[in-house]
Amino acid sequence: MTSKLIAIVAGVGPGTGASVARKFAATYPVVLLARNPENFESLAKEINSSGGKAVGISTDISDPSSVKNAVESIKKEFGSDVGAAAAIFNASGGFLRKPFLEVPEEVFSKSLDVSAKGGFLFSQASLPFLLKGVEQKSQYPPTLIFTGATASVKANALMSSFATGKWALRALSQSLAREFGPQGVHVSHAIIDGVIDIPRTKERLKDQGPEAKLSADGIANDYWWLHTQPVTNFTWEIDLRPAVEKW
């Protein structure tokens, strides 16, 4: 790997984040951000031991000083002039299916803190790296991708908390796409409309067969595809769902 440009992935866990990190690690040194080091340690080891480079940084994405520290750590590790080819925001929080009057304020705020404020802080932290990636003539246009969900476009009953944060994040991504596209940064939003096939969802949709859940590696491929789109053909938004999904 000879790229001087890095990829930054926020919200690394045993699902989409890990698949995305592995995919981009084949080309770029990757920075793995997660609150709990357990979520990136084995993944970083795996990438580092298989010829790639990964650096994990324990980060609370909704805390301005924690995100600032992560930026400093990245500069210390890769040099203060390092540019980024990709930044992927995969964090989420505040998921709760509950009657509205029973939703604790803490859960509602958690959704906003992670999805909306976290998306904001991650974007303010990563865009300067991405703009440097433009200056440094990244092979593919530097790309900022946000992971959305069904709840990003449909706010169902009992889902007020999660949906609110996810709509906010989608708004952020659209505004950024409009502002930074002309500056050469590709901003995208992916609506993941279904259950992702990860350890945590093992028991779900079992009776519907192995194709009823989204492949996390497939999502990573789709993110890579977005990353490789040329400056003449940017996609802001894709939806992704299993063929058998009802929608």
Place this chain on the structure above:
Amino acid sequence: MTSKLIAIVAGVGPGTGASVARKFAATYPVVLLARNPENFESLAKEINSSGGKAVGISTDISDPSSVKNAVESIKKEFGSDVGAAAAIFNASGGFLRKPFLEVPEEVFSKSLDVSAKGGFLFSQASLPFLLKGVEQKSQYPPTLIFTGATASVKANALMSSFATGKWALRALSQSLAREFGPQGVHVSHAIIDGVIDIPRTKERLKDQGPEAKLSADGIANDYWWLHTQPVTNFTWEIDLRPAVEKW
């Protein structure tokens, strides 16, 4: 005025909030919530001196304990069993047209605090009153209305902060409409797509004539219309703009 049901208006100022309060005060005692008492004092006096009843309560809509105090004040004033016929959320914050990398975290958080968390706290505070309004056989279905903006459906460049809060609020309103419609509460969202004709906007669009701005009293009439829709014909969302507006 013989109604025992009240109307609650959050975000009262010299614009839409005041027009809405006056309109609903013709039928219901109104509770006026604003952070700064200056924003409701003269309006309350005006309503009270012209045969209506208005009670102003200084409230920070994004602060759980302040909202809780407002609820207590309402119960003290109108009785602990009082029901509401209408609750209107008209607060907003975090408006800033600025390149994303120059948006202070405080402004971004302000938008989320007022529009998203404020909308949440107001809804959790007012829905129990509205559900009592259903029990008490309100003449018109008790109604919860949220004031949106162009930025509720379009996140333009340089508008990330305001749009993020407004999309979040729209999501909240949609989820609540789905949950509380079947319980008899009518939840609506109004997309105000243009400049409202209020003292603060006096200088704007002057060359386009008096019809280039939305009438605040007109918006109040539209909210009243939403309020009077029967349980068989609920509208979740309306857009409102001057005839001459480009969109």
Place this chain on the structure above:
Amino acid sequence: MTSKLIAIVAGVGPGTGASVARKFAATYPVVLLARNPENFESLAKEINSSGGKAVGISTDISDPSSVKNAVESIKKEFGSDVGAAAAIFNASGGFLRKPFLEVPEEVFSKSLDVSAKGGFLFSQASLPFLLKGVEQKSQYPPTLIFTGATASVKANALMSSFATGKWALRALSQSLAREFGPQGVHVSHAIIDGVIDIPRTKERLKDQGPEAKLSADGIANDYWWLHTQPVTNFTWEIDLRPAVEKW
């Protein structure tokens, strides 16, 4: 009734069309268009015998020459300079819930012919009357309203035929709203998201009680409300559904 301005309703039958015609007939002489005279004869009689004025014209809304004849008949009846205060397009066709490969080309074309081409011909026929209504200082801004459906915004499986025509009609209404708003004509689109309570739907949703279906008179009231909005506060789109509807 002293109005010199007329209202034109296309797609009159024993449901929304009749309710809308009755509502607007309280203020304006109404022209009733339907292919089959049976659909307007008793309604016209009812309106004429109760102090209003109604003229029925047998019209195939998807046939250019038939629509042209209707325009001539209107001018003959009301004078060649007559203006219109309202025009409501309520026709639809091509409803079929069927696997796509079993949809006959005739049914698919029927949907396009009535909803899309019919909407086009009706608009081209009625807009000159509405623009005259603007010149003649109609009390309320002359209004062109299109009746949409759930299928106007969601194209479900097995519903390709109906949805295709309805999306086309919605597009037409949006383009016209943008073009004719600045000329003083108010163009609106109503998404009727549920079953309307009319003779034909008597057996549907019976177990869910009388409030599970939309009131046709309620829809007429909503159309009237749209009609009375001032030029500063135009709504392009409303959705309408029973409170208990799942959406």
Place this chain on the structure above:
Amino acid sequence: MTSKLIAIVAGVGPGTGASVARKFAATYPVVLLARNPENFESLAKEINSSGGKAVGISTDISDPSSVKNAVESIKKEFGSDVGAAAAIFNASGGFLRKPFLEVPEEVFSKSLDVSAKGGFLFSQASLPFLLKGVEQKSQYPPTLIFTGATASVKANALMSSFATGKWALRALSQSLAREFGPQGVHVSHAIIDGVIDIPRTKERLKDQGPEAKLSADGIANDYWWLHTQPVTNFTWEIDLRPAVEKW
């Protein structure tokens, strides 16, 4: 090339259609449909002389009998059991930027005939081939892609004719995606939101540099990417625009 499965492209001309045909011809024998043989003759020659296989069939996509003839020709050429791996609908018509009252009925109908009825006929013709592709275990899920435009999601003033057909086509694609996804056919819709860089648009946006227009080959790559998505990760809709495009 060993694939027994074919790709069918409707609306071949010197732009997107040709790029898509070339791209898919690298893997599949391609059938080129266009009304005017001039639009596919040199392309077919080019593909055939460079190791691929292309068959051009003169077809009026809005004429049922012409489309039926095309189906017969395909079966005669490739065998009556031939399956398809991909079918791409790239035809459009009825583009006219004009005040609504000056739009000839013929132009409006042309848009509906090509985009809506043409999309219908092409889908009914190609889906049986695509379903056979599923049975014959196509390497990638058989894919039906529709080319949309800005006017597929926004009906601007003066654009009623083109927008109406394009919204109808989008509705069709959504309904088909929901019906045929569970049967293993991947149905997608691409919103081409900008000017495509083809001979006909040579003079447009010249002052904005070479990156202000969409690359037709880039669109073809994106269609290929959609085609290669696995059955667990289907995208219904993508938008595509130059980085510098205002939207």
